[in-house]
Amino acid sequence: MKKIEAVIKPHKIEDVRSALASLGILGLTAWEVRGFGRQKGHQELYRGSEYQVNFMPKVRLEIVVTDDRVPDVVKAITESAQTGTIGDGKIFVLNVEQAVRIRTGEKDEEAL
Ligand SMILES: Nc1ncnc2c1ncn2[C@@H]1O[C@H](COP(=O)(O)OP(=O)(O)OP(=O)(O)O)[C@@H](O)[C@H]1O
Ligand SMILES: [Mg+2]
Numbered sequence: 001m002k003k004i005e006a007v008i009k010p011h012k013i014e015d016v017r018s019a020l021a022s023l024g025i026l027g028l029t030a031w032e033v034r035g036f037g038r039q040k041g042h043q044e045l046y047r048g049s050e051y052q053v054n055f056m057p058k059v060r061l062e063i064v065v066t067d068d069r070v071p072d073v074v075k076a077i078t079e080s081a082q083t084g085t086i087g088d089g090k091i092f093v094l095n096v097e098q099a100v101r102i103r104t105g106e107k108d109e110e111a112l
Pocket of ligand 1: 007034035036037038039056058085086087088089090
């Protein structure tokens with residue numbers, strides 16, 4: 001199993017949710033976060049010399065899937081979250097050791 005973590009622009013959340021629903025993704029977690037990438041928010045001159053870092057509002061998604069679904073999920077997020085402008089976000093893929101459905105005690109792939 002893998003966990004796909006994606007940071008996206010907030011206004012793209014509905015497009016991404018719908019793209020993932022089309023793939024049959026049954027569960028995900030999303031929350032509002034703040035972050036910055038290599039432009040550091042805007043990258044403006046601050047008091048003449050320093051660069052100010054501005055945290056930008058983003059949405060962070062977390063989706064755990066079986067390994068075979070990773071390429072489709074990454075593609076769906078990339079295509080649905082892309083505007084082509086800076087700050088479109090990033091996707092990270094991590095290994096997951098175990099999953100448990102609390103209601104039933106089912107484990108791993110059965111629990112997703
Ligand atoms: N290396 C990183 N680790 C963790 N979070 C990151 C990292 N890079 C970016 N992020 C998160 O993703 C958000 C969007 O990043 P962003 O798309 O601006 O990356 P970028 O590398 O600056 O690319 P671009 O040039 O397209 O803007 C950031 O606000 C931050 O929350
Ligand atoms: Mg950036």
